[in-house]
Amino acid sequence: MRRMRSILLAVVLLAGLVSCGNGGGPDGVKIYYAVRGAEGYEQAAIQSENWSDAPEEVTMDDLFPRLLTPPVDDGRYVVFPENVRLLGWTLEEGLLTVDLSESYSELTGISLTLANYCLVLTAAQMDGVEQVCITVEGQPLPEGGGGALAVSDVLLSGEGG
Numbered sequence: 001m002r003r004m005r006s007i008l009l010a011v012v013l014l015a016g017l018v019s020c021g022n023g024g025g026p027d028g029v030k031i032y033y034a035v036r037g038a039e040g041y042e043q044a045a046i047q048s049e050n051w052s053d054a055p056e057e058v059t060m061d062d063l064f065p066r067l068l069t070p071p072v073d074d075g076r077y078v079v080f081p082e083n084v085r086l087l088g089w090t091l092e093e094g095l096l097t098v099d100l101s102e103s104y105s106e107l108t109g110i111s112l113t114l115a116n117y118c119l120v121l122t123a124a125q126m127d128g129v130e131q132v133c134i135t136v137e138g139q140p141l142p143e144g145g146g147g148a149l150a151v152s153d154v155l156l157s158g159e160g161g
Contacts, residue, residue: 028052029125031066032118033076060089079115081106094130105136117154124151
């Protein structure tokens with residue numbers, strides 16, 4: 001329980017600013033992954049990896065496959081279930097709704113929190129995204145993770161990466 005609380009606090013204290021807008025800045029788009037062995041407050045539980053050859057204007061159709069691609073750095077890992085699929089997405093008035101396949105509902109606890117945050121931080125780089133709502137097969141997440149997360153809910157100080 002203590003380790004889980006430490007990891008959750010590390011998530012809350014994430015070291016990573018999100019670049020909102022197209023291209024994600026001079027280094028390209030950042031794809032966010034969970035970090036193995038993140039303990040205590042000295043290491044972030046989520047870190048980004050640059051996708052330098054990303055299209056200038058990215059969409060979920062571009063970003064989601066990257067979230068499922070294992071990162072180059074061995075310390076980072078894909079937190080999503082292997083067989084999860086993007087079923088669809090819409091962006092209306094700043095709210096990005098991302099609909100995922102049933103396997104996403106297999107995630108619980110800290111794994112669900114990490115996956116939600118990786119998705120929100122990565123998706124925030126799309127033009128116009130202010131909030132992200134994650135659904136499974138069109139339904140809110142069963143474990144209370146179905147509300148919209150504002151990008152500012154997971155924006156934190158420092159530079160992760």
